[in-house]
Amino acid sequence: MFSCVGYAATAADARLGPIKLDRRDPGPDDVQIDILYCGVCHSDLHQARNEWQNTIFPCVPGHEIVGRVAKVGASVTRFHAGDLVGVGCMVDSCRECPSCREGFEQYCEVGFVPTYNGEERQGGGITFGGYSRAVVVDQAFVLKVPEKLGPAAVAPLLCAGITTYSPLRHWKVGPGQRVGIVGLGGLGHMGVKFARAFGAEVVLFTTSASKVADGLRLGAHEVVLSKDAGAMAKERGRFDFILDAVAANHDINAYLDLLKRDGTLVQVGAPETPLPVSVFSLLMKRRNFSGSLIGGIPETQEMLDFCGEHDITADIEMIRMDQIEDAYARMLRSDVKYRFVIDMATMPESV
Numbered sequence: 438m439f440s441c442v443g444y445a446a447t448a449a450d451a452r453l454g455p456i457k458l459d460r461r462d463p464g465p466d467d468v469q470i471d472i473l474y475c476g477v478c479h480s481d482l483h484q485a486r487n488e489w490q491n492t493i494f495p496c497v498p499g500h501e502i503v504g505r506v507a508k509v510g511a512s513v514t515r516f517h518a519g520d521l522v523g524v525g526c527m528v529d530s531c532r533e534c535p536s537c538r539e540g541f542e543q544y545c546e547v548g549f550v551p552t553y554n555g556e557e558r559q560g561g562g563i564t565f566g567g568y569s570r571a572v573v574v575d576q577a578f579v580l581k582v583p584e585k586l587g588p589a590a591v592a593p594l595l596c597a598g599i600t601t602y603s604p605l606r607h608w609k610v611g612p613g614q615r616v617g618i619v620g621l622g623g624l625g626h627m628g629v630k631f632a633r634a635f636g637a638e639v640v641l642f643t644t645s646a647s648k649v650a651d652g653l654r655l656g657a658h659e660v661v662l663s664k665d666a667g668a669m670a671k672e673r674g675r676f677d678f679i680l681d682a683v684a685a686n687h688d689i690n691a692y693l694d695l696l697k698r699d700g701t702l703v704q705v706g707a708p709e710t711p712l713p714v715s716v717f718s719l720l721m722k723r724r725n726f727s728g729s730l731i732g733g734i735p736e737t738q739e740m741l742d743f744c745g746e747h748d749i750t751a752d753i754e755m756i757r758m759d760q761i762e763d764a765y766a767r768m769l770r771s772d773v774k775y776r777f778v779i780d781m782a783t784m785p786e787s788v
């Protein structure tokens with residue numbers, strides 16, 4: 438084992454602060470990574486505050502990790518010291534069930550091992566995430582990051598990127614389709630970029646009048662203020678597909694009603710309380726309501742390669758590690774432009 442410094446929540450109502458963590462020494466299949474940057478996902482906030490009621494404290498969040506390989510185990514062939522790599526929301530899975538075999542590790546029938554707040558398969562310790570200086574991960578869950586992209590702006594691709602890329606691909610979003618993205622936060626702004634890159638007609642729905650110009654700049658063809666009942670009424674029945682990336686409770690039926698016959702609304706935002714669904718919104722036009730969870734390892738690599746080819750990264754605001762509570766407070770006010778990324782050089786050297 439070796440120790441390194443991380444930033445942890447020690448209780449749901451505690452401010453995050455530095456702690457000393459133990460990381461396993463790299464085994465034959467492990468990659469030890471010096472973390473350069475870690476994105477701040479709203480899921481980090483949900484879990485640090487125990488909003489999903491499954492947090493194991495102390496909790497070191499962070500699943501948008503970019504860093505350089507420090508060393509590798511004897512069986513590691515795909516990575517070498519110095520490589521730029523990424524780690525997303527998963528660090529392991531059973532690797533044997535049908536979902537794992539098909540490369541959908543996020544739907545592992547045994548349950549994947551989350552990058553933080555999970556139980557390691559190697560030794561049974563608790564996983565600690567990317568708000569730390571180093572991490573050790575099995576090579577099967579390490580991604581290659583295109584060197585030509587700025588590494589800080591790549592970090593959010595590891596969760597916000599794949600979580601929006603995967604459903605847009607699965608439901609074959611492309612030219613000739615009118616596609617809605619709901620909520621311009623970390624996920625939503627990547628959803629706008631990908632839907633545009635895939636050739637769809639993109640409409641952003643936002644509660645924030647201050648984000649209209651940014652929505653257009655990021656790739657939306659139109660921006661609708663969702664608090665404007667008249668503007669919402671004009672959009673009824675006009676959408677093939679809608680991706681909802683809202684982190685808080687909101688009226689989902691208002692968006693179901695915007696779908697055409699057989700249209701699909703996919704929920705990726707994960708509010709802490711249930712969203713009531715009006716069955717009439719579904720059955721009147723045989724509409725579909727679904728969900729989607731991050732993406733598998735092969736698709737995450739495909740997404741990173743696509744971003745390398747098309748020069749796509751996140752729009753980020755860099756923060757110091759000790760600004761994390763301010764970043765969380767701004768997230769709760771929807772004041773995110775459009776992903777906070779922690780510069781890990783600002784992590785304290787010792788506790």
Ligand code: NAP
Nearest residue numbers: 479480620621622623624643644645684685706707730731
């Ligand atoms: P975020 O950066 O905080 O963005 C959320 C956006 O939702 C806000 O910027 C805001 O956009 C909108 N919003 C917030 N409160 C709202 C309200 N009361 N009513 C309507 N809109 C509201 O969060 P994120 O990191 O993108 O994450 C979004 C959600 O996805 C979180 O719940 C997160 O846990 C979840 N998530 C799910 C997956 C998955 O695999 N399914 C993966 C990662 C994250 P506007 O200002 O434009 O309205």
Ligand code: ZN
Nearest residue numbers: 478480596597
């Ligand atoms: Zn996330």
Ligand code: ZN
Nearest residue numbers: 531534537545
């Ligand atoms: Zn599995």
